[in-house]
Structures are given as structure tokens and as C-alpha cells.
Amino acid sequence: MSFKDMPHSLNEIFSHLNGGSFELKSLSLFFKGIKNAFDTFSIELNKNTDSFKLLKPESTLTQSMHSLKRYFKQIITSQLSFINSLQTDIIEPLDLFYDHFIGNNIEIKIHSEDTSKPIKSAYAELQKVKANYYQQSETLEKLKRTVITANNQQTIVAQQKQYEISANIAQENYKKCIDEVNYLTAIYESEMPNLLESLQQNEESRIHFIKSTAEKHIRHYQKLIELQNNYLIEFSDSVTFINSNFDIKNFIGRLENPMKIQEEFVDYTSWKNMKKIDEVSDLEIVNSVIDFLILNKSCKFADFPKLKEILLSNKGKDMFIQGLECLKHNEKIENEGFQKLAEILKQILSSLEDDETSQMHFCKIIALSHVFFIESNGQKCYLTELLKTDKIWDNEKRWINAIQLAISAKLLVDKESSQKVSHSRKKPSFILSTLKDLALKIPLPNKEKSIEKSDKSSAYNILSHFTYQMSNLSVSSKIAQSIVMKIADNYMLEADRICTLLSQIQIERDSGPQKKRPTQVFDPKILKLVLEYLSPIETLDLLTLNKALNGYLKTYVYYTFLVKKRGNIEKIRKKHWENQLKMYFPPTDYDALLEKISKNIEFIGEMNDIIDMDVNRSYQGKTEMHQALKNVLKTYAFFNPDVSYCQGMNFIAGTFLQIFNNESFSFKCLIGLVKKFDMGPIFQVGVPKLRCMLYQLDQIIEIKLPDIQKVFKLEGVSAGFFSSSWFLTLFSSNLQSKIPVLLQIWDYFFIKGWKVIFKASVAILKLMGPKIRGGTFDEIMSLITGANLYTEEFFNEGFIDYVKEVKITNSLLGRLEEDYNKILALSNRASFRDSA
Numbered sequence: 001m002s003f004k005d006m007p008h009s010l011n012e013i014f015s016h017l018n019g020g021s022f023e024l025k026s027l028s029l030f031f032k033g034i035k036n037a038f039d040t041f042s043i044e045l046n047k048n049t050d051s052f053k054l055l056k057p058e059s060t061l062t063q064s065m066h067s068l069k070r071y072f073k074q075i076i077t078s079q080l081s082f083i084n085s086l087q088t089d090i091i092e093p094l095d096l097f098y099d100h101f102i103g104n105n106i107e108i109k110i111h112s113e114d115t116s117k118p119i120k121s122a123y124a125e126l127q128k129v130k131a132n133y134y135q136q137s138e139t140l141e142k143l144k145r146t147v148i149t150a151n152n153q154q155t156i157v158a159q160q161k162q163y164e165i166s167a168n169i170a171q172e173n174y175k176k177c178i179d180e181v182n183y184l185t186a187i188y189e190s191e192m193p194n195l196l197e198s199l200q201q202n203e204e205s206r207i208h209f210i211k212s213t214a215e216k217h218i219r220h221y222q223k224l225i226e227l228q229n230n231y232l233i234e235f236s237d238s239v240t241f242i243n244s245n246f247d248i249k250n251f252i253g254r255l256e257n258p259m260k261i262q263e264e265f266v267d268y269t270s271w272k273n274m275k276k277i278d279e280v281s282d283l284e285i286v287n288s289v290i291d292f293l294i295l296n297k298s299c300k301f302a303d304f305p306k307l308k309e310i311l312l313s314n315k316g317k318d319m320f321i322q323g324l325e326c327l328k329h330n331e332k333i334e335n336e337g338f339q340k341l342a343e344i345l346k347q348i349l350s351s352l353e354d355d356e357t358s359q360m361h362f363c364k365i366i367a368l369s370h371v372f373f374i375e376s377n378g379q380k381c382y383l384t385e386l387l388k389t390d391k392i393w394d395n396e397k398r399w400i401n402a403i404q405l406a407i408s409a410k411l412l413v414d415k416e417s418s419q420k421v422s423h424s425r426k427k428p429s430f431i432l433s434t435l436k437d438l439a440l441k442i443p444l445p446n447k448e449k450s451i452e453k454s455d456k457s458s459a460y461n462i463l464s465h466f467t468y469q470m471s472n473l474s475v476s477s478k479i480a481q482s483i484v485m486k487i488a489d490n491y492m493l494e495a496d497r498i499c500t501l502l503s504q505i506q507i508e509r510d511s512g513p514q515k516k517r518p519t520q521v522f523d524p525k526i527l528k529l530v531l532e533y534l535s536p537i538e539t540l541d542l543l544t545l546n547k548a549l550n551g552y553l554k555t556y557v558y559y560t561f562l563v564k565k566r567g568n569i570e571k572i573r574k575k576h577w578e579n580q581l582k583m584y585f586p587p588t589d590y591d592a593l594l595e596k597i598s599k600n601i602e603f604i605g606e607m608n609d610i611i612d613m614d615v616n617r618s619y620q621g622k623t624e625m626h627q628a629l630k631n632v633l634k635t636y637a638f639f640n641p642d643v644s645y646c647q648g649m650n651f652i653a654g655t656f657l658q659i660f661n662n663e664s665f666s667f668k669c670l671i672g673l674v675k676k677f678d679m680g681p682i683f684q685v686g687v688p689k690l691r692c693m694l695y696q697l698d699q700i701i702e703i704k705l706p707d708i709q710k711v712f713k714l715e716g717v718s719a720g721f722f723s724s725s726w727f728l729t730l731f732s733s734n735l736q737s738k739i740p741v742l743l744q745i746w747d748y749f750f751i752k753g754w755k756v757i758f759k760a761s762v763a764i765l766k767l768m769g770p771k772i773r774g775g776t777f778d779e780i781m782s783l784i785t786g787a788n789l790y791t792e793e794f795f796n797e798g799f800i801d802y803v804k805e806v807k808i809t810n811s812l813l814g815r816l817e818e819d820y821n822k823i824l825a826l827s828n829r830a831s832f833r834d835s836a
Contacts, residue, residue, distance in 0.1 A: 020206050021102055027210065028094040031217075035086045042079045049073055060242045063326050067238035070329075074231040077778065078224055085220040090213055096616050097209050104202045112195050119184040126177040133170035140167045201601075205609050233413070282310045283319055290323040293337035293344075294330050294372070304340075308347065314357050317348055321364050328371045338374045342386035345369070349392045354401075362392075362402045366469050370714060379707065379773050382714055388474040399470070399483045404490070407462045411455055451492055459491040460501075467504045472713050480505045485826070496686070498827035503695045503820065504718070573747065574659060580750040581672030586639075590664040593635045604637045607645045611637070614650045618733070629654050632667045639667075643674065646683035648728035655732045655742065677753065682728060693727050693754075694719040695823075696816040697761055700808060704762050708769055715777040722784045723761055730757060734790055744800040755813055759806040767794045767802060 049072045055062050140163040148156050288299035289307050310316035333341070345365055352358040369383040392398065463484065470480045481502060488498045601608050611633045615626050632653045637645040652673065656666035674680055681689035697719040702709045712718065725733050730749060735742035749756040764784070765772070771783050783789065794802065 020203060021098070021105065024094065024098045024101060024206065024210070027213070028091060028098060031086055031091050031094065035083055035091065038079055038083050042076050042083070045072060046076050049076065060326060063329070064238040064242050066329060067235050071231050071235040075228055078227040078231070082220055082224045089216050089220065093613065093617070094213060096613065100612065100616065101202065101206055108195060108198050108202065115188055115191050115195070119181065119188050122177065122181045122184050126181050129170065129173045129177045133167070133174040136163060136167040136170045139163050208609070282316060285310060286316070286319045286323055290320070290327060293341045294324070294327045294333050296334050296337060307344070311344070311348055312351060317361050320344070320348070321361060321368070324368055325364070328368065331371050331373060332375060333372055335374050338372070338383070339386070341372065342383055345383070345387060346390055349390055352392070356405065359398070359402045359405050362398060363406055366473070370469065370472065375774070380711070380714070384472045388472070393473045393475050394479055396479050396483055399466070399475070400486055403463060403466050403483070403487055406466070407459050407487070407491075410458050410462055414454065414458055456491055456493060459487070460493055460497050463487050464501060464504070467501050468713060468716055471504060477505050481826070495827045499691070499824050502823040502827060503698070573743065576747065577659070577669065577750060581669055581676060584672035584675040585668040586671055588639065590635060590667050593639060594631055597634055597638050604634055604644070607637045608634065611645055611650070614647060618650050619654055625654070625657055628663050629657055631663055632657065632670065635667055636670055639671070640674070643680050643683050646728070648725065648733060649683065651729040651732035651736070655746070658739070690724065690727055692817060692820045694723065695820045696813060697723055697758060699816050699819070700758055700762060700812070701765065704806065705765055705769065708765055708772055711773055711775070711780070715775070715780060717777060717780055721781065726761055727757055731760065735795070738790060738795050740797055741795055741799050744797065745803070748800060748803065753810075755808045755810060756803065758808050758813070760803045762806045762808070763799070763802040766806070767792070
């Protein structure tokens with residue numbers, strides 16, 4: 001299709017684009033319908049589950065029914081998480097993109113119509129003039145063929161002259177119209193390529209976005225299916241362990257002796273025989289002891305000396321551990337039973353051998369030690385606290401064998417599930433099944449053969465689980481590292497996964513001599529007397545005079561003017577920030593860079609659409625700053641291609657824009673901030689510096705808030721689950737509704753650096769401590785990741801005082817960074833060795 005045909009084909013083009021808009025809107029409505037269907041189903045399922053009334057779980061059957069109820073509660077939880085993902089990751093972005101897409105189409109359509117309208121009008125006029133010319137010429141031709149006589153000669157000649165004049169005028173008008181149409185066509189042809197390019201980019205953006213949306217849905221739904229499959233396996237385990245013999249014996253053992261209706265004489269010999277028959281079975285003793293320990297029931301068959309004899313055999317250990325598993329829903333127990341249970345488990349641990357059955361018992365005791373607890377002053381104390389002193393935990397070989405056994409069993413379960421072979425009974429999961437039989441079916445991995453990605457993921461998940469347990473049981477870091485490295489080596493895990501695993505291990509550190517601070521070359525007392533006579537701005541100007549004075553002066557300025565609020569706070573803040581960053585400002589013409597990008601947006605590629613979407617989502621209530629923020633971010637992405645753009649930078653740049661209200665200066669501040677505080681590695685692919693900071697925060701929580709870290713370890717919570725945005729955006733994404741608090745944190749950050757973010761993180765966890773203690777994983781994550789966190793009363797202008805109270809030194813951060821770098825080097829060497 002030529003450009004000359006384009007004016008007549010615009011309706012066809014925009015009809016196609018309208019179809020794209022309809023497709024986007026239809027997709028949004030479709031996902032909203034799915035969300036509503038899941039919402040309705042979850043509500044009804046929750047009502048039905050709550051109405052499912054059960055007896056006390058005193059048998060394997062009723063225990064299984066409780067598992068059934070738990071299973072459906074877990075299904076509801078997973079579906080609610082999926083519904084939330086649909087809303088935040090699919091529906092909201094779809095609606096925003098739809099508005100953006102429609103807006104672009106309308107803008108392009110208006111521009112194209114404005115461009116094509118003159119040529120359409122000229123072309124229509126041309127047709128009229130051309131028809132008139134042909135009509136006048138045809139009439140003239142007829143007149144010339146008319147026979148001239150004496151009677152009509154005068155009339156015919158006059159008419160011929162008249163039509164010659166009209167035909168000439170029509171011809172001139174026709175030529176002028178042709179020139180006009182050709183001129184307008186030339187203008188149209190020069191502008192159409194840009195219009196077509198805009199249309200193409202808009203359509204490519206739509207196709208890419210729909211593809212990305214579909215991929216996100218696939219990931220979320222796969223996660224939902226995976227979670228629900230895991231829950232189903234757990235429920236299947238409980239069904240597998242329904243045992244009629246166990247339940248009946250348990251029931252009979254609980255009955256009182258029947259009333260004797262009639263007394264009869266019984267001789268001595270008969271009495272001896274009857275005594276043998278009435279002897280209490282080992283199972284009754286085990287169950288009675290467990291009832292006493294867990295349920296605090298007084299049972300006459302709770303014979304502890306006899307239990308010690310029973311536990312010497314593997315069969316006795318099996319009965320005791322299985323009995324505990326049947327009652328693990330009663331995880332909170334009394335103090336007396338708690339102490340005795342720990343003693344019994346220690347006895348079992350001390351008598352374990354090196355066979356597969358003992359490894360199975362070892363795995364199960366580890367799992368149970370993270371189940372039962374007592375509560376004191378609102379805090380949970382798990383069995384791990386009483387068991388961690390046992391020397392068995394330093395047996396590296398036993399750990400490796402147990403972990404290998406668990407991984408092998410998990411791989412077998414995964415393999416059988418993937419084959420979709422129908423069986424009359426499903427295999428139990430690795431913790432509750434007979435691990436001995438499962439482990440014998442799968443040998444150790446052969447490094448000469450490639451290990452499937454799914455097998456690596458399963459091995460990593462199991463090893464991560466055991467790594468947390470080793471940490472809770474106070475296994476020495478040296479032994480724990482060796483265990484992790486050997487299992488990781490067996491399954492050829494990637495360096496980043498090894499690094500994550502090693503980061504979970506608490507490292508014992510030597511308390512070496514502290515570095516001495518350099519002596520000051522000036523007398524602060526004398527300087528302070530001088531500063532009393534200077535205005536805030538004059539004091540700020542001194543910061544550039546002497547590097548040795550800078551550290552003292554910037555702290556003085558901060559506390560004197562920003563904390564005590566002397567002078568024009570906004571003006572002082574701007575000058576304070578500028579002084580900290582301006583030495584890193586580049587000699588770059590912002591306007592020239594912006595103009596260059598505007599002419600060819602391909603310089604930043606796909607970042608253009610990503611930045612547009614992020615800005616539209618992050619500052620929905622401040623549309624007046626959208627274009628300026630997009631300009632700053634796109635220019636930075638072009639200026640620094642090594643960093644380009646990363647989600648989170650929009651909030652940092654947005655904060656500068658709100659303070660300085662100047663695109664060019666905000667652009668330079670963003671450059672200065674990234675350079676001064678070495679933020680490049682935080683934003684780069686793989687976020688290497690962020691990984692280190694999350695490790696540092698985990699260790700600092702262990703040091704500063706050991707009670708909270710204990711809860712985190714038991715519930716499987718780490719800093720990466722809740723604090724990434726704190727470091728990526730310096731709290732600017734979290735505190736948009738609390739700008740005064742955010743600015744106080746940034747003021748302090750410019751003085752003290754990264755340790756301020758760590759101090760603020762610890763302050764938040766400390767203030768949230770009463771709510772965190774005793775919480776489950778889901779409850780904790782809801783507390784410290786939800787938007788409600790930032791509505792807490794302590795997020796006011798006094799919050800900065802809590803931050804300053806937290807003592808964290810740069811030397812501590814330095815030592816923790818050294819620890820992380822050692823872990824990183826160790827994991828990289830292991831990964832390199834495997835690849836070689």
C-alpha cells in the first residue's frame with residue numbers, strides 16, 4: 001500500500017487498533033471474572049470447612065479427618081494468595097496499560113486525521129474541478145463540430161469563444177488542484193513514516209504486554225498448583241497412616257476395667273496365668289506416656305522406667321515417634337511434659353545406630369523438635385532449645401546421610417507424581433513415610449550424568465529446610481558449612497543457591513581488636529564557638545573548604561538545623577543534600593540527552609515501556625509529575641547503560657523531584673546518589689550488593705534482636721522476605737504516605753550512610769516485636785510486608801529517634817560484608833568445580 005492510498009485506508013488501520021483495544025479490555029474482564037469466581041469459591045469453601053465439626057483427634061482416623069480440614073484451609077489460603085496476585089500483578093497492570101494504550105491510539109488517530117484531512121479535502125476538490133474541466137472541454141468540442149450557416153454563424157462563434165474561455169479556466173483550475181494535492185501529499189508522505197512507526201510501537205507494546213501477562217499468570221497458577229499438590233500429599237500421608245488395629249487397641253486401652261458382677265475363687269496357678277494375660281502391652285505404655293506428656297492426662301499405664309526399655313529397640317522408637325506424630329496438632333504442651341519429652345528424645349538420639357531406620361528416626365526427631373513448644377511470657381520455646389546441647393548434632397556424617405535420605409525420597413515422590421500412574425494408594429511424603437524403603441530405590445546422584453533442573457530444585461529446597469534446622473539446633477558453622485557444601489556438590493547446585501544456603505548459617509566470629517579512629521586535627525570546641533556566629537547557609541558553604549572538617553561540619557549542620565529545626569528547613573535540606581552529592585555530578589547537558597532520546601527512543605529499548613508503566617503505577621495520585629519523572633528515568637537509563645533502570649529507582653528519582661521540582665537537578669542528584677553510595681551493584685542484574693545487605697541484616701537481627709530472630713528461624717523467615725524494598729528504594733516506596741518521616745530518614749542517611757537503613761530496619765522490627773513474637777509465618781509476613789505496617793502509630797516524626805537509638809557501627813557492617821564475601825567465594829569455587 002502506497003502513501004497515496006493511506007488517507008483512504010486509515011479507517012481500516014484504526015479498526016484493527018480498536019480490535020487490539022477490545023482484546024485488552026476483554027482480557028481484563030476475563031481475569032476479573034476468574035478472580036470473582038475464585039473469591040466466591042473461597043468464601044463458600046471456607047464456610048463449608050468451618051462447618052465441618054470433628055471429635056478430638058485421639059485416633060489415627062480422627063487425626064486424618066483433622067488433616068482433611070487443615071488441607072482445605074490451606075487450599076483456601078493458597079487461593080487467597082493467588083487472588084491477590086491476580087489483582088496486583090495482572091488486573092491492575094492490565095487496566096493501567098489499557099488506559100495508556102487507548103490514550104496513545106487516540107493521540108495518534110487525532111494527529112493522523114489532522115495530517116490527512118487537508119489532503120482528503122484537496123482530493124475531493126480535485127475531483128470536482130477535473131469533472132468540470134472535462135465537461136467544459138466536451139461542450140467546446142461539440143460546438144466546434146456544429147455546422148455553421150448564415151443564420152447561426154454569429155451565435156455559434158460567440159458560444160465557441162465563451163466555452164474556450166471556460167475550458168481554459170477549468171484547465172488552469174485543474175492544474176492548480178493537482179499541484180495542491182501533490183504538495184499536500186508530499187507533506188503527508190513526510191509525516192506518515194513517523195505515524196506508522198508510532199502505530200507499530202504501540203501495537204508491539206500491546207503484544208509484548210499481553211505475552212508478559214500470560215507468562216505471569218502461568219507462573220502464579222503453577223505456584224498455586226504446586227502448593228495444592230504439596231498440601232494433598234500431606235493429607236495423603238495422614239490417610240496412609242489410618243490404622244484400625246492401633247485405633248482399636250488405643251480405644252480399648254482407655255476403657256476402665258469392667259465391673260465385676262460376681263466374685264469367684266481363683267487359685268494361685270490360675271492367678272499367675274491371668275496376670276500374664278493382663279500384662280499391659282508396649283503400645284499401651286507408649287500411648288499412655290504420650291498422653292501424659294502431650295495432653296497432660298493422668299494414665300495409670302504411663303510407666304517411664306518400662307518406656308526406657310521399650311525405646312531400646314527400633315520397634316519401640318517407631319511406636320513412640322508415630323504416637324507423637326499423631327498428636328502433633330497439639331503442639332503447645334505443659335512445662336513438666338516438655339522437660340520429660342526432651343529427656344526421652346535425647347535418650348532415643350543417644351541410642352541411634354548407623355542404619356537407615358536410625359536415619360529415619362533422626363529426621364523425624366528433627367521435625368518434631370520444631371513442632372512442640374511451651375509458652376512463657378507470650379513467647380514460644382521449642383524443643384530445639386532443650387535438644388541443641390546434644391552432641392549428636394555435631395555428627396556430620398549422620399546429617400549428610402539423613403539429608404541424602406530425605407532428598408532421595410523427595411525425588412522418588414516427585415518422579416512417581418509426574419508419571420501420573422494411578423495407584424490404589426498414594427505414596428506418603430518423605431518425612432512421614434518409611435524412608436528406608438524409599439532411599440534404597442534411588443542411589444546417590446552420579447556426577448557423570450547431568451542432573452535435571454527439577455531435581456536440583458528439590459534438592460535445594462530440602463537442603464534449605466535442613467540448613468534452617470541446623471541453625472536452630474546450634475550446629476557449629478564449620479560443620480554446617482561442610483554439610484551444605486558436600487550435599488550441594490553431590491547435586492551440582494548453582495553458585496547463587498549455594499551462597500543463599502551458606503548465608504543461613506550463623507558464623508562464629510573472632511572478636512579482634514577494633515580499629516582506632518584517627519585523631520582530629522582541629523579542636524571541635526573552638527570551631528563550635530565560631531559556628532554560632534554563622535547562618536545555616538554560611539555553615540553549609542564551609543563543607544566544601546576542608547575535607548578534614550567535612551565529617552564534623554555535616555553532622556553539626558544536621559543536628560543543629562535539621563533536627564532542632566532552626567532556620568528554613570526546606571532550604572537547608574536542599575542545600576544539605578546538594579552538598580553531599582554535588583561532587584559526583586557529571587558535566588553533562590541533561591536537556592541535550594533528553595532531546596537525543598526523544599528523537600530515538602530505541603536508545604533505551606524496552607526500558608521505555610517499563611518506565612512508563614512503573615511511573616503510572618507508583619505515583620497514581622500525582623499525575624502532574626509523571627512526564628518529568630519519566631524524562632529523568634529514561635535519561636538516566638541512557639546515560640548509565642550498565643545500571644540502566646531497575647524497579648525502585650522511580651521512587652528515588654520521584655523523591656528528588658518532589659524536593660527540588662527540577663528535572664535536570666533531580667537527574668544529577670540521582671547520578672550522585674548512585675555513585676556516592678555505590679548503589680550500582682544493587683540495581684544490576686543479580687542484585688549482588690542487595691544479597692550481601694540482606695545477609696548483613698539477618699546477622700544484625702541475630703545480634704540486636706535475638707528473640708525475634710529465634711521466631712524468624714523457627715518460622716523460616718529471612719530478611720529477603722520483607723526488607724528488599726527498604727534497601728532498593730531507601731524506604732521511599734514504603735513511606736510515600738509519610739513524606740516527613742521519609743525525609744528525616746534521608747537527612748540522616750546522607751550523614752551516616754547505609755547503616756541508617758540497617759538501623760531503621762532494626763527499629764521497625766523492634767517496635768513490631770510484641771506482634772511478631774508467637775506469630776506464624778503467614779501472620780509475620782502480613783505484619784511486616786503489608787501496607788498496614790506504615791500506618792502504625794510509631795511512623796511519625798519521632799520515629800527517627802528510635803532509629804538513632806539502634807547502635808550499629810560501620811566496622812560491624814564491614815566484618816559482616818567480609819563474612820559474606822567468604823561465603824560467596826566458597827560457593828563460586830564449588831560451582832566452578834562442578835562445572836569443570
